[in-house]
Amino acid sequence: MSSDISTSRRKFLLTAVLALPATGVFVNTMSAAEAAELAAPDLKTYRPIFFSGDEWAFLLAACDRLIPADGRGPGALETNVPIFIDQQMHGDFGREIYLQGPFDVQAPKELGYQLPYTPQQIYQRGIKLTDTYCRQHYHKRFSELDSVTQDLVLKALQGNNVNFADGGESALKASVFFGELLSDSKNGYLSDPMYGGNKGMKAWIAIGFPGARASFLEWVSQHNVKYPLGPVSLKGLRA
Numbered sequence: 001m002s003s004d005i006s007t008s009r010r011k012f013l014l015t016a017v018l019a020l021p022a023t024g025v026f027v028n029t030m031s032a033a034e035a036a037e038l039a040a041p042d043l044k045t046y047r048p049i050f051f052s053g054d055e056w057a058f059l060l061a062a063c064d065r066l067i068p069a070d071g072r073g074p075g076a077l078e079t080n081v082p083i084f085i086d087q088q089m090h091g092d093f094g095r096e097i098y099l100q101g102p103f104d105v106q107a108p109k110e111l112g113y114q115l116p117y118t119p120q121q122i123y124q125r126g127i128k129l130t131d132t133y134c135r136q137h138y139h140k141r142f143s144e145l146d147s148v149t150q151d152l153v154l155k156a157l158q159g160n161n162v163n164f165a166d167g168g169e170s171a172l173k174a175s176v177f178f179g180e181l182l183s184d185s186k187n188g189y190l191s192d193p194m195y196g197g198n199k200g201m202k203a204w205i206a207i208g209f210p211g212a213r214a215s216f217l218e219w220v221s222q223h224n225v226k227y228p229l230g231p232v233s234l235k236g237l238r239a
Contacts, residue, residue, distance in 0.1 A: 040199040041083055048082075050090040050120065057143035058127045059085060065150045066185045073206030076185055084188030084197030094120040116171055119180065126177030129167045130157065154178065192234045201239035204231040 048056045059082045069075030076082070088094055095118050117125065127142075134142045134153060142153060156162045157178035164174050188197030190204070192212070198204060201211065210216050211231030219227055230239045 040080060040193060041196070043077060043080055043083060043199075046080075046083055048086045050086050050094065051123070054131070054141065054143075055124065055127050056082070056086070058131065058141070061143040061145075061150060062154065062181060063185050063188075065147060065154055066182060067189055074202040076189060078199065079189055079197055079202050080199040081185050081188035081197050084191055084195055085184045087196040088184065088188075089120050089123060094118065115176070122172060122177055122180050125169060125172055126164075126174075126181070129164045129169055129172075129174075130162065130177070132167050133162050158182075193237065194234055201231045201233060201237070205239060 051059060060077065063076035063081045063085070067076035067079075067081065069078055115122070130153065131141045133156075134140060134145060138145055138149060142150060145153065153162070157174040160173055160175045162174040164172055164177075188195075190209075191197040193199065193201060203209075204211050208227045209231055210219075210227060210229065212234045213229070213232045216227075216229070219225070232238050
């Protein structure tokens with residue numbers, strides 16, 4: 001059998017499984033939940049389309065510490081959060097933002113976005129400055145540090161205890177970079193899988209979120225009752 005025919009047959013079987021309810025359904029020994037996970041990109045073989053190699057290493061390490069796998073639910077790496085962020089930065093979200101000055105980085109939050117940078121530039125500058133800080137204090141890049149030290153660095157970023165101005169950055173603060181990273185990680189963790197994150201809808205399963213089910217009105221008024229049906233993605237995949 002040629003490779004093209006094998007690939008087409010595999011895709012057909014995978015699509016057939018994904019169209020079925022997850023509970024108790026198996027096709028070729030594969031459940032719909034397992035098929036939904038298989039349909040997502042593999043983080044180990046994924047090649048970033050926006051981030052450089054060093055930036056990608058930082059992102060993998062940072063996401064793993066922000067949403068670790070040893071919590072009550074799946075971790076960021078299990079759910080492809082870095083892939084979500086990479087694809088968002090490559091797309092319009094990463095580069096299209098109103099950047100007509102003047103900018104006042106000291107303005108109160110009520111006045112809205114004041115940075116002269118796109119989200120892409122926030123990541124590029126923030127990662128570079130953080131790695132510079134890590135090399136100065138620990139003689140390694142962030143991605144090369146142990147998990148305990150990585151947590152200390154992330155807390156320092158969050159508390160503005162890493163002074164980006166020491167690296168020549170006058171507009172971007174460490175806490176702003178950390179906030180962008182944390183917000184995007186949360187969004188990737190809980191996003192619809194079509195955007196690259198929430199692989200296999202694991203995060204939705206963990207919190208009992210129904211996803212894009214057309215109707216679950218009968219469960220809205222039932223408080224403190226575990227939702228028994230798996231989530232459904234915007235593309236109709238079930239888990």
